Structure formats: C-alpha cells, structure tokens
Amino acid sequence: MAKTTVSVIKADVGSFPGHSRTHPKLLEKAAQMLKEAEGTVITDSFVTHCGDDLELIMTHTKGEDNAEIHELAWNVFMECAKIAKEMKLYGAGQDLLGDAFSGNVKGMGPGVAEMEFEERGSDPILVFMADKTEPGAWNFFLYKMFADPFNTSGLVIDPSMHEGFVFEVHDVIAKRRIYFNTPEDTYSLLAYIGAPSRYVIKGVSKKSGEIAASTSTQRLNMMAGRYVGKDDPVMVVRAQSGFPSVGEVIDPFRTPILVAGWMRGSHHGPFMPVGVCDANCTQFDGPPRVICLGFQVSDCKLIGPADMFDDPAFDRVRDKCCEISDLMRNHGPFEPHRLSLDEMEYTTLPGVEKQLKDRWEPLPE
Structure with a gap:
C-alpha cells in the first residue's frame, strides 16, 4: 500500500476587520475547491482558519x-484572494509573493508542513495552527513533547521511546541545518533552539528515520524583503505507539510562553491555546493564538476533527495569558514588549529611521 502524506498549507489571503479573522466566503470557496479535487489530486481534506x-x-x-499538491493549494489561495480583493478585505493576497505558480509554494509566501509515513494500526495526528x-514558536513545545521526561512520561516508562529522538534544526538566517540526537545532545540542542527567531525546529523523527513531527519554517518577511506580517506557522505531530501520547503532545501548551509577533509583527506576547471558535485575534490584534485539531488517519482519510483546546482544562492558561x-x-513601546532592534529589521521601523537619518x-570630542 502506498504511503500516506499529510500536507498542511496556509496563507493569509485577506481578512476582516483588519487582521482579526478569515471571512466565511473564503472558507467556503477553499473547501469547495478541495472537495472537487478529492478522488483525483487528493484523497481527503479539511479547511479551517x-x-x-x-x-x-x-x-x-x-x-x-x-508539484500537483502545491499547485492545488496555490490555486485555492489565488481564487480566495480574488474574492478578498472584491470585498476589499484587509491584506488581500499579502502572503502570495507572485502571480504564477513555479512548481512549489515554498518561497512564494504560504507556510507548509508535510509528512509522509506508513500508516500504523491506529495513527492519531495533531495539527497545530498559529x-x-x-515559526520558532514551536521550539519550546517540541522540546517538551519529545525530550522532556517531566512532560512526556513515555520517555521514562515506555521502552519503545528510550532511544530518544532526532531534531532537525534550521538556521533561517544563514540557510543551513543541523541534526541533534536526544537525550545525548540535549544541552547542545537547547543552546540553539532557545533563540527561536533564528534557529527553528523543522522536524522530529525516531532514530530509525520514522517521522514524528513536521513544521513550517518559512520566514515571510525575509522572502519578501519587506514587512508583510508575521509568519503564522503550522505543525503536524504524530501520537501514540512509540511517540508521545495525545495528552503528552498537548500538555506543554498549559505553559503560557512569550512568543514574537502580535501587533504589527513587532511585539512579544503570550501564546494562547484556544478552540477554533475563539481563534480570532482582537485584543491589540492578538494575543498570539494557537489551535489544535486532532484526527485519526485511516486509509489516507481524515477521521475528525476533534477541537483539542476546546476544553475547560485550558481555561487557567488562557486566564494567565490575559494577565501576561x-x-x-x-510596557508600551519599550522592550521587552517591543522586539529587539535586530528583530525589527523587517518591520516598519526602518522607515522611521530613514526619515530621521x-x-x-556626531558626539562632541
């Protein structure tokens, strides 16, 4: 039997009002186009925001x-961007860097997380969207899931997880990558991924090579060379049977860590896990949100979704996020709320500096 591939591809093609939410017409158009492609280009699909x-x-x-899958996603985004422009939605087509598809959406704006695997007897996957x-926002959580025994009890009590995992880390500035084996390389891994604006975990696998997690690492501002908003990453994680359990995968999100982004892509704020119904950024265009949909994969079809953060068990972390x-x-315009100057390079701040140059x-001698 052919291997199953899960592809999660996202883009901001227009929103209302301002940057807060995706219009229902765009969701309807995307779902229609993917449904029409089922049975030919793809096997199954689900659309959300x-x-x-x-x-x-x-x-x-x-x-x-x-290329066929990426072209389908590109065509969906382009058609939705047309609708967004007709309705004068905010930022219509802002994540689409170009007019013609060139074989792969990577480098053209959309974020992509994909994984190919042989289905197990039962294959739960969790899709995280932010x-x-x-992209570096996932670093803390992936470390907790796959390398921290205080979070993932399976690292201690499940013999199939004792050998640890391999982390693929990308340097998104110097365009290079490195692999760290855990637990033996744990301290070296943390030395890099603690700087998430530059070092991003691209994927996690077993030491046998079996894929466990995949993320999007596209830095939109660097591709565009100008301010076009933050990158809003996605991630796919497999669970159970030699991987962390579903509960171990989502438990790290009880910790309200600070991530970069929020208003104008220029501020640090708490990463708030919410149900899909609350995935609308309003307070100071935020705070940063993360949703998680759970599926069972069966013969290349999606059984679900389950809205994993639509649970009162996460109410306390949401309250903490509001306090933070x-x-x-x-802090207003002061650091550490505002990003450091090196991270502001691709925001609108350089325009202010140009006006005042x-x-x-010179200082007097």
Whole structure:
C-alpha cells in the first residue's frame, strides 16, 4: 500500500476587520475547491482558519513537495484572494509573493508542513495552527513533547521511546541545518533552539528515520524583503505507539510562553491555546493564538476533527495569558514588549529611521 502524506498549507489571503479573522466566503470557496479535487489530486481534506490565516489540511499519496499538491493549494489561495480583493478585505493576497505558480509554494509566501509515513494500526495526528507569531514558536513545545521526561512520561516508562529522538534544526538566517540526537545532545540542542527567531525546529523523527513531527519554517518577511506580517506557522505531530501520547503532545501548551509577533509583527506576547471558535485575534490584534485539531488517519482519510483546546482544562492558561498580556502591554513601546532592534529589521521601523537619518550628528570630542 502506498504511503500516506499529510500536507498542511496556509496563507493569509485577506481578512476582516483588519487582521482579526478569515471571512466565511473564503472558507467556503477553499473547501469547495478541495472537495472537487478529492478522488483525483487528493484523497481527503479539511479547511479551517486561525485568526486571519486560511488553513488547508490535505491527505494524498503523492509524497512531500509534490508539484500537483502545491499547485492545488496555490490555486485555492489565488481564487480566495480574488474574492478578498472584491470585498476589499484587509491584506488581500499579502502572503502570495507572485502571480504564477513555479512548481512549489515554498518561497512564494504560504507556510507548509508535510509528512509522509506508513500508516500504523491506529495513527492519531495533531495539527497545530498559529496566528500572530513566527515559526520558532514551536521550539519550546517540541522540546517538551519529545525530550522532556517531566512532560512526556513515555520517555521514562515506555521502552519503545528510550532511544530518544532526532531534531532537525534550521538556521533561517544563514540557510543551513543541523541534526541533534536526544537525550545525548540535549544541552547542545537547547543552546540553539532557545533563540527561536533564528534557529527553528523543522522536524522530529525516531532514530530509525520514522517521522514524528513536521513544521513550517518559512520566514515571510525575509522572502519578501519587506514587512508583510508575521509568519503564522503550522505543525503536524504524530501520537501514540512509540511517540508521545495525545495528552503528552498537548500538555506543554498549559505553559503560557512569550512568543514574537502580535501587533504589527513587532511585539512579544503570550501564546494562547484556544478552540477554533475563539481563534480570532482582537485584543491589540492578538494575543498570539494557537489551535489544535486532532484526527485519526485511516486509509489516507481524515477521521475528525476533534477541537483539542476546546476544553475547560485550558481555561487557567488562557486566564494567565490575559494577565501576561496586561503586563506586556503596560510596557508600551519599550522592550521587552517591543522586539529587539535586530528583530525589527523587517518591520516598519526602518522607515522611521530613514526619515530621521539626517538629524543625527556626531558626539562632541
């Protein structure tokens, strides 16, 4: 039997009002186009949104980086962008860097997380989607899931997990990658992934090579060379039977860590796990949100979804996120609420510096 591929591809093609949410017409159009492609290009699909990002979840047997799959996603985004422009939605087509498809959406704006695998007797997957943050936001959570025994009891009590996992880390500035084996390379791994604006976990696998997790690492601002918003990453994680359990995968999100993004892609704020119905960024265009949909994969079809954060067990972390939002907002334009200067390079701040460059003068000797 052919291997199953799960492809999650997202883009901000227009939202209302401002950057807060995706219009229902765009969701309807995307779902219609993917449904029409089922049985030919793809096997199954599901469409949702996180904040202002349109999220396409697709299963097929064509493998990763397949041109036909990526072209389908690109065509969906382009058609939805047309509708967004007709309605004068905000940022219509902002994540689409170009007019013509060139064989792969990577480098053209959309975020992509894909994994190909042989289905097990039971194969749960969890699809995480974020808004108002950057790809490195997953670093903390992937470490907790796959390398921290205080989070994942299976690392201690499940013999099939004792050998640990391999982390593929990308340097998104220097365009290079490195692999770390855990537990033996744990301290070296943390030395890098603790700087999530530059070092991003692309994927996690067993030491046998079997894929466990895949993320999007596209840095939209660097591709565009200008401010076009944060990157709003996606992630797919497999669970159970030699991987962390479903509960171990989602438990790290009880910790309200600070991530970069939020208003104008220029501030640190708490990463708030919410149900899909609450994935609308309003308070200071935020705070940054994350949703999680759970599926069983069966013969390349999606059984689900289950809205994993639509659970009162996460109410307390949401309350903490609100408290942290108040604390950070009280900083106003000061760091650490505002990002450091090196991270502001691709925001609108350089425009202010350009206006004032002639007013600077040397200090007296």
